[in-house]
Amino acid sequence: MFRIMTRAALGLGALVFGAGMALAAPDPMQALRGKPAGAVALDPMSALRAHAQGGEDMAGNPEFDGLPDGPGAEETYYQCVACHSTEIIKQQRITDLRWDELWTWMVEEQGMVEPDEETRQVILSYLKENFSSER
Amino acid sequence: MTQPSTHTPETAGAKGQSRRGFLKTTGLTALGSMLGMTIPFERNLPAGIIPVALAQDTGADFMAGKEGMVVLGDRPLNAETPAHLLDDDITPYKHLFVRMNGLVPQNALDQDAEGWVLTVDGEVETPLELTIEDLQSRFETVTSRLVIECGGNGRAFFQPGTSGNQWTMGAIGCPEWTGVRLADVLNAAGVKDSAVYTGHYGNDVHLSFDEDKEVISRGVPIEKALEGDAIIAWAMNGEPLPALHGFPLRLVIPGYPASVSQKYLNRIWVRDKEHDGEKMSGDSYRIPAYPVAPGTEVPPEDMVVLTEMPVKSVITFPRTGTELAPETPTEVRGHAWCGKGDVAAVHISTDFGQTWQEAVLDAPHNRFAWQRWRAEVTLPQHGYYEVWARATDQDGISQPPLSPVWNPRGYANNIQHRIALVASA
Numbered sequence: 001m002f003r004i005m006t007r008a009a010l011g012l013g014a015l016v017f018g019a020g021m022a023l024a025a026p027d028p029m030q031a032l033r034g035k036p037a038g039a040v041a042l043d044p045m046s047a048l049r050a051h052a053q054g055g056e057d058m059a060g061n062p063e064f065d066g067l068p069d070g071p072g073a074e075e076t077y078y079q080c081v082a083c084h085s086t087e088i089i090k091q092q093r094i095t096d097l098r099w100d101e102l103w104t105w106m107v108e109e110q111g112m113v114e115p116d117e118e119t120r121q122v123i124l125s126y127l128k129e130n131f132s133s134e135r
Numbered sequence: 136m137t138q139p140s141t142h143t144p145e146t147a148g149a150k151g152q153s154r155r156g157f158l159k160t161t162g163l164t165a166l167g168s169m170l171g172m173t174i175p176f177e178r179n180l181p182a183g184i185i186p187v188a189l190a191q192d193t194g195a196d197f198m199a200g201k202e203g204m205v206v207l208g209d210r211p212l213n214a215e216t217p218a219h220l221l222d223d224d225i226t227p228y229k230h231l232f233v234r235m236n237g238l239v240p241q242n243a244l245d246q247d248a249e250g251w252v253l254t255v256d257g258e259v260e261t262p263l264e265l266t267i268e269d270l271q272s273r274f275e276t277v278t279s280r281l282v283i284e285c286g287g288n289g290r291a292f293f294q295p296g297t298s299g300n301q302w303t304m305g306a307i308g309c310p311e312w313t314g315v316r317l318a319d320v321l322n323a324a325g326v327k328d329s330a331v332y333t334g335h336y337g338n339d340v341h342l343s344f345d346e347d348k349e350v351i352s353r354g355v356p357i358e359k360a361l362e363g364d365a366i367i368a369w370a371m372n373g374e375p376l377p378a379l380h381g382f383p384l385r386l387v388i389p390g391y392p393a394s395v396s397q398k399y400l401n402r403i404w405v406r407d408k409e410h411d412g413e414k415m416s417g418d419s420y421r422i423p424a425y426p427v428a429p430g431t432e433v434p435p436e437d438m439v440v441l442t443e444m445p446v447k448s449v450i451t452f453p454r455t456g457t458e459l460a461p462e463t464p465t466e467v468r469g470h471a472w473c474g475k476g477d478v479a480a481v482h483i484s485t486d487f488g489q490t491w492q493e494a495v496l497d498a499p500h501n502r503f504a505w506q507r508w509r510a511e512v513t514l515p516q517h518g519y520y521e522v523w524a525r526a527t528d529q530d531g532i533s534q535p536p537l538s539p540v541w542n543p544r545g546y547a548n549n550i551q552h553r554i555a556l557v558a559s560a
Contacts (some may be wrong), residue, residue: 111348
């Protein structure tokens with residue numbers, strides 16, 4: 001059911017709060033600057049994507065189904081492929097907060113068994129480093 | 136339900152090592168051609184790992200009937216259709232997008248509907264237990280062309296990125312469905328005044344193989360369910376539902392995200408409140424109640440269920456990148472659709488949105504079928520051009536040239552589709 005929100009003081013902060021945004025002056029044109037040319041020259045939609053697809057730098061480590069090398073690649077691989085392939089991981093360009101939320105969702109809703117705390121940190125750091133919209 | 140036959144069932148969270156090395160492939164090219172599709176990450180698939188899509192049914196290549204699809208993920212299996220393969224008025228099996236939330240049930244792979252029952256219960260006068268034969272004999276059979284579109288179609292174009300499968304333009308299709316009207320079945324059960332929402336259930340297999348976990352269970356407001364367009368279908372394009380598309384029974388509720396069109400349907404629970412099944416709550420298929428800036432973190436209590444999909448279109452001919460002669464009229468065509476029902480107009484531009492010409496727009500074959508549009512373009516001189524398509528709905532609302540209002544989960548992106556044309560003298 002659609003819920004009408006009545007908020008007496010819906011400040012700028014509530015509408016604009018997000019990673020890396022300057023609270024004082026949101027600038028929609030900023031997001032259009034410096035976009036890389038599309039990976040596929042004759043497909044204009046490819047230039048509009050959150051990240052370019054393809055290219056040698058996307059090759060990754062074959063031993064881990066194409067996850068990029070780096071600390072935590074192996075832990076991430078073994079934790080995740082119990083249920084789903086690495087393809088969904090490699091598509092993501094999301095915030096640190098969203099990765100934390102996804103982890104919680106997988107544990108609470110999808111039956112994922114958590115590793116020990118140290119491994120959890122290693123995996124989340126790896127995901128946030130390699131599949132980020134913030135860096 | 137039976138476990139897939141080619142690997143050991145595992146408890147949730149077990150290490151991935153035991154999934155390795157089922158079968159040796161003869162090479163990725165062979166695998167790709169057996170699947171009948173392009174795998175963009177093909178070079179990253181190590182030899183020795185078969186996607187579960189194949190492992191589920193020993194030696195079977197049940198994906199062979201798909202052609203030219205772009206695979207987003209192999210487990211769960213998700214694949215979209217390039218725009219130029221969406222040209223048919225009725226989307227054939229080979230070009231219909233695949234969206235699996237879990238694994239395909241074994242009975243669907245076996246095309247075995249023995250003993251299948253659809254339960255209709257909850258806020259109804261008379262709960263029903265209907266076999267497929269009951270549906271076919273007790274209710275009027277209807278055949279309709281109905282659009283199904285993933286709620287996340289277009290997600291790839293949101294910036295900053297949003298989580299989920301990064302569909303571009305191809306999580307859309309318009310097959311011809313045969314079944315009975317959902318409204319007729321609900322009315323036979325007698326919907327009580329207390330009814331608010333439906334809850335849909337199927338026998339999808341959860342990725343963790345936990346039999347107690349629902350893979351997906353969404354629903355619609357009862358008013359939507361009682362409209363005359365939705366059907367309970369047993370056939371697609373004149374054949375029993377394919378395994379990937381919901382055998383033996385599914386809902387098709389057009390105009391809303393296709394996740395409400397439950398596959399492998401075995402129960403409709405009429406509820407006295409908004410349904411809270413799997414992927415109804417949290418922020419699944421929810422959008423902010425008010426517009427937010429890109430990248431905003433929205434409190435859960437401010438997220439509301441996405442219902443009506445926005446107006447949209449796709450250019451299906453020519454294929455992007457096609458070379459043409461300048462000063463020569465050529466047809467450009469595609470389809471348009473809208474969550475409200477009929478599309479009112481389609482316009483195209485060949486000069487980056489500076490000027491627009493109206494396309495000829497056909498009436499739909501039936502309500503909620505997509506509508507064919509055609510236009511003639513003449514590229515004035517040698518050079519690079521883009522064709523942009525913009526559909527407008529009954530209320531004068533058009534597709535935006537850039538992504539519409541951002542939302543944290545990347546739903547309902549109806550950005551205008553663009554293709555490239557090159558005029559070579």
